Amino acid sequence: xxxxxxxxxxxxxxxxxxxxxxxxxxxxxxxxxxxxxxxxxxxxxxxxxxxxxxxxxxxxxxxxxxxxxxxxxxxxxxxxxxxxxxxxxxxxxxxxxxxxxxxxxxxxxxxxxxxxxxxxxxxxxxxxxxxxxxxxxxxxxxxxxxxxxxxxxxxxxxxxxxxxxxxxxxxxxxxxxxxxxxxxxxxxxxxxxxxxxxxxxxxxxxxxxxxxxxxxxxxxxxxxxxxxxxxxxxxxxxxxxxxxxxxxxxxxxxxxxxxxxxxxxxxxxxxxxxxxxxxxxxxxxxxxxxxxxxxxxxxxxxxxxxxxxxxxxxxxxxxxxxxxxxxxxxxxxxxxxxxxxxxxxxxxxxxxxxxxxxxxxxxxxxxxxxxxxxxxxxxxxxxxxxxxxxxxx
Numbered sequence: 001x002x003x004x005x006x007x008x009x010x011x012x013x014x015x016x017x018x019x020x021x022x023x024x025x026x027x028x029x030x031x032x033x034x035x036x037x038x039x040x041x042x043x044x045x046x047x048x049x050x051x052x053x054x055x056x057x058x059x060x061x062x063x064x065x066x067x068x069x070x071x072x073x074x075x076x077x078x079x080x081x082x083x084x085x086x087x088x089x090x091x092x093x094x095x096x097x098x099x100x101x102x103x104x105x106x107x108x109x110x111x112x113x114x115x116x117x118x119x120x121x122x123x124x125x126x127x128x129x130x131x132x133x134x135x136x137x138x139x140x141x142x143x144x145x146x147x148x149x150x151x152x153x154x155x156x157x158x159x160x161x162x163x164x165x166x167x168x169x170x171x172x173x174x175x176x177x178x179x180x181x182x183x184x185x186x187x188x189x190x191x192x193x194x195x196x197x198x199x200x201x202x203x204x205x206x207x208x209x210x211x212x213x214x215x216x217x218x219x220x221x222x223x224x225x226x227x228x229x230x231x232x233x234x235x236x237x238x239x240x241x242x243x244x245x246x247x248x249x250x251x252x253x254x255x256x257x258x259x260x261x262x263x264x265x266x267x268x269x270x271x272x273x274x275x276x277x278x279x280x281x282x283x284x285x286x287x288x289x290x291x292x293x294x295x296x297x298x299x300x301x302x303x304x305x306x307x308x309x310x311x312x313x314x315x316x317x318x319x320x321x322x323x324x325x326x327x328x329x330x331x332x333x334x335x336x337x338x339x340x341x342x343x344x345x346x347x348x349x350x351x352x353x354x355x356x357x358x359x360x361x362x363x364x365x366x367x368x369x370x371x372x373x374x375x376x377x378x379x380x381x382x383x384x385x386x387x388x389x390x391x392x393x
Contacts, residue, residue, distance in 0.1 A: 165351050
């Protein structure tokens with residue numbers, strides 16, 4: 001039997017794009033992003049793009065740009081060549097059969113496939129994912145300079161520009177006492193103007209979180225992301241119960257699969273799930289995790305891996321199909337980069353990101369910029385991030 005619109009070719013490349021400023025987290029700092037960009041061709045000539053970005057190489061999880069590209073080139077692409085381009089679920093199952101884990105890599109391929117096929121139909125990707133329910137999302141911005149005055153100046157500028165009034169602070173690299181003092185000063189400076197979230201990036205144990213989170217909540221923090229290690233569900237459960245209505249606990253690294261989502265829901269261990277297309281393994285599985293959240297009366301938040309506009313637009317496509325019980329999104333990755341690889345960014349109007357309506361994932365690639373940042377063209381090597389905040393080429 002001849003399959004119409006079969007998958008003809010898949011290529012992956014690593015880009016290296018500097019950031020506009022160092023982006024500090026509990027486990028290190030980055031000044032350059034290295035997303036893996038996937039291009040997929042169908043037999044009818046249609047092409048689509050996907051992306052998988054990590055933060056600090058493999059510092060966030062097991063996958064790195066190099067391992068993602070290797071998995072795609074060596075295993076995922078050969079598994080899909082010649083397969084039906086419209087059978088998204090079958091493609092995902094086939095990738096699972098040929099390659100265990102590697103969710104970031106699978107996500108990039110799946111995005112490219114859905115982008116290509118929806119362009120064939122002349123439809124936005126969200127039409128193939130259930131249809132749009134949300135037209136725009138409040139857009140957060142991360143304050144990660146580590147300096148109070150710089151952070152407040154940056155926040156004030158974003159407020160004046162009407163771009164952001166939800167701010168997140170990355171903490172955990174310093175002592176808890178220093179973090180509380182830093183967050184409290186920012187909270188006082190933003191009081192009455194904006195919402196403040198903290199992301200501990202798994203840096204604390206349960207007792208530290210129980211001791212210091214109430215002080216941050218007293219200062220004005222309303223949402224706390226992944227305060228403890230991803231395995232420490234009991235601590236998340238205790239914090240969710242003891243903090244009550246004062247602030248919400250958001251799971252990030254703990255909630256990757258639909259099974260993780262079920263576990264957290266049963267344990268009542270968080271009030272919010274941070275959804276990230278890459279960690280879930282693609283758009284379809286993001287929908288599955290979100291479905292568990294909706295069934296369990298758990299809110300969602302549109303997270304980021306600091307992608308370019310390709311990954312950000314793909315995330316926007318699936319986020320637009322979800323329900324209204326959310327805390328906004330942080331698809332600000334393109335703004336953190338010195339340049340992007342699309343012809344036009346998704347617009348921000350009155351503090352909200354406008355979710356795209358164009359065909360496919362809704363953005364168009366600039367081939368010149370794609371070539372400009374291509375690691376193979378530049379002859380660059382891998383970037384390694386150490387825990388002393390130093391970057392070594």
